[in-house]
Amino acid sequence: MFKIKISIFSKTKELENKIDCFHDKIIDSATLFRKAIKIFLTVDDFDEYRSVNRQIKAVEHDADNLRRDIENQLYAHNLLPNLQADVLQLVESLDKINNKIHDVVYKFRIEKPEIPSELHNNFKILCNQVAECCEYMGIASRSFFKDLSIVRDYIHKVYLMEQESDITCNKLKKSIFNSDMPLANKLQLDLLISEIAEIADIAEDCTDLLQIFTLKRDI
Amino acid sequence: MISFLIFLSSGLFLGWSLGANDGANIFGTAVGTKMLRFRTAAIISSVFVIIGAVMAGNGTTNTLNELGSINALPGAFMAGLAAAITVYFMVRTKIVTSTSQAIVGAIIGWNIYSGKVTDWSLVSAIAASWIVCPILAGVFAIVIYMLIKFVLKYRRISLLRQDNYTRIGLVLAGAFGAYALGANNIANVMGVFVASNQLHGLPLFCGTSLSPTQVLFLLGAVFVAIGIFTYSYKNMDTIGRDVMQMSPIAALIVVISQSLVLFIFASSAIHNWLEVHNLPAFPLVPVSSSQAVIGSVMAIGLIKGGRNINWNLVGKLSAGWISTPIISAIICYVSLFVLANVFNLTVYL
Numbered sequence: 001m002f003k004i005k006i007s008i009f010s011k012t013k014e015l016e017n018k019i020d021c022f023h024d025k026i027i028d029s030a031t032l033f034r035k036a037i038k039i040f041l042t043v044d045d046f047d048e049y050r051s052v053n054r055q056i057k058a059v060e061h062d063a064d065n066l067r068r069d070i071e072n073q074l075y076a077h078n079l080l081p082n083l084q085a086d087v088l089q090l091v092e093s094l095d096k097i098n099n100k101i102h103d104v105v106y107k108f109r110i111e112k113p114e115i116p117s118e119l120h121n122n123f124k125i126l127c128n129q130v131a132e133c134c135e136y137m138g139i140a141s142r143s144f145f146k147d148l149s150i151v152r153d154y155i156h157k158v159y160l161m162e163q164e165s166d167i168t169c170n171k172l173k174k175s176i177f178n179s180d181m182p183l184a185n186k187l188q189l190d191l192l193i194s195e196i197a198e199i200a201d202i203a204e205d206c207t208d209l210l211q212i213f214t215l216k217r218d219i
Numbered sequence: 220m221i222s223f224l225i226f227l228s229s230g231l232f233l234g235w236s237l238g239a240n241d242g243a244n245i246f247g248t249a250v251g252t253k254m255l256r257f258r259t260a261a262i263i264s265s266v267f268v269i270i271g272a273v274m275a276g277n278g279t280t281n282t283l284n285e286l287g288s289i290n291a292l293p294g295a296f297m298a299g300l301a302a303a304i305t306v307y308f309m310v311r312t313k314i315v316t317s318t319s320q321a322i323v324g325a326i327i328g329w330n331i332y333s334g335k336v337t338d339w340s341l342v343s344a345i346a347a348s349w350i351v352c353p354i355l356a357g358v359f360a361i362v363i364y365m366l367i368k369f370v371l372k373y374r375r376i377s378l379l380r381q382d383n384y385t386r387i388g389l390v391l392a393g394a395f396g397a398y399a400l401g402a403n404n405i406a407n408v409m410g411v412f413v414a415s416n417q418l419h420g421l422p423l424f425c426g427t428s429l430s431p432t433q434v435l436f437l438l439g440a441v442f443v444a445i446g447i448f449t450y451s452y453k454n455m456d457t458i459g460r461d462v463m464q465m466s467p468i469a470a471l472i473v474v475i476s477q478s479l480v481l482f483i484f485a486s487s488a489i490h491n492w493l494e495v496h497n498l499p500a501f502p503l504v505p506v507s508s509s510q511a512v513i514g515s516v517m518a519i520g521l522i523k524g525g526r527n528i529n530w531n532l533v534g535k536l537s538a539g540w541i542s543t544p545i546i547s548a549i550i551c552y553v554s555l556f557v558l559a560n561v562f563n564l565t566v567y568l
Contacts, residue, residue: 079382081252082254149375219368
């Protein structure tokens, strides 16, 4: 009995660590995204941007591996049988945030868009809001596994940041289409801004899921 | 001896159906929610049902024998069969029933047929315990619910750790529930055969032995275990998925409160302790685990706001209280008449 108990708890501890690491990756990814855009806008050295891009790629890869491990362990050891489907859905949705961040950063790398300096500030604000949105989402999801009582607080912060990012996104788009730059540039920036805002939208979708799963966790 | 075993068959059949139905109450949600494998649940419940029946089955059996000590084997056979038929009929009509109520009805039927005096004060005490049973289970469920809610709020246990504790809790509570079921309900299965028992004692290790009554209970409990193994899986799955769609923690609350009620109504130690301290003692009466489960489930529903309560169940519960003993008594009376007059068997001495 003692051995069985030890074995159950060690499996749990291992999975808990993996879930923790997975959430770390979400937060790392968001922080690196913020850093990457800042470098793109302010520093001329494109090698540094490429280096951050590689870091994001590595984080995304690690997160993918962790997601697979979490899924396998949940099923193999029949942990959380009543919440298995919910946890898998949540982890997969969170992984989409990492994927999207990597896609956007990579797009900046290959397209190298020309962004007028008067838009830099709003660009940084938008990226900051999107990154914060993802960070709060990571913390909210981590709390779902560790401390249910604070999930609601972070869910609220995600919603708030997503709304702020929408406002900044619209402001940026208006500025772009009111400027004198060629239409091709305008459309390119419009698309990039929409993609950045989409990261926050994915985080918001995860929050919607998390809210339902939190209600379901009640006794 | 062979005729004894043939007459005992009705009790053994009742034991099998008890295992198939009430065994599912203990581990139903744990198996249905995949917290435990059926094999693990069946082994634990079988072992503890047998231990409970052999070690502590006497209390409730004495009460049933006080109500009516069926002294002829054919009479005991018919009382067991009447109870089994009634339970089968009730299950078919989807009325929540209990072998306890059926067997009490059958004993009263035998009393009436044989002209023995029925102790109506005892009958009313037994009937009162049936009403108290789901209410008490509900009270226990509310207390445990609030306790767990408090612990979860202030201890901040992680989701996976909580899952582990629940799993361990379900195993322990299930084992306790199976023990309590064996102790409380073996009287329904074998109680009527005690007065006409022809089995011998069984010597065990280190100078210990089982009395003839304990051997009778062991035989009955083995059939309860067979019922659990052969037929309770379907019921466990139904209970886990359809009847009680609840979280594993709520399932744990239901199992603990149900087990506590069965234990209280079977424990001679608690009964004697309460009597010694001049407190109102719970009678040692076989009660229904299904009704205790319904009481707990409804109490959890009530404390959560009462939105998900199926009031239809309350109606079926009350219908079972009244109709089961009456139908069982009538079936027993008519069958005893047939047995005595058509087959010329002695149904009472």
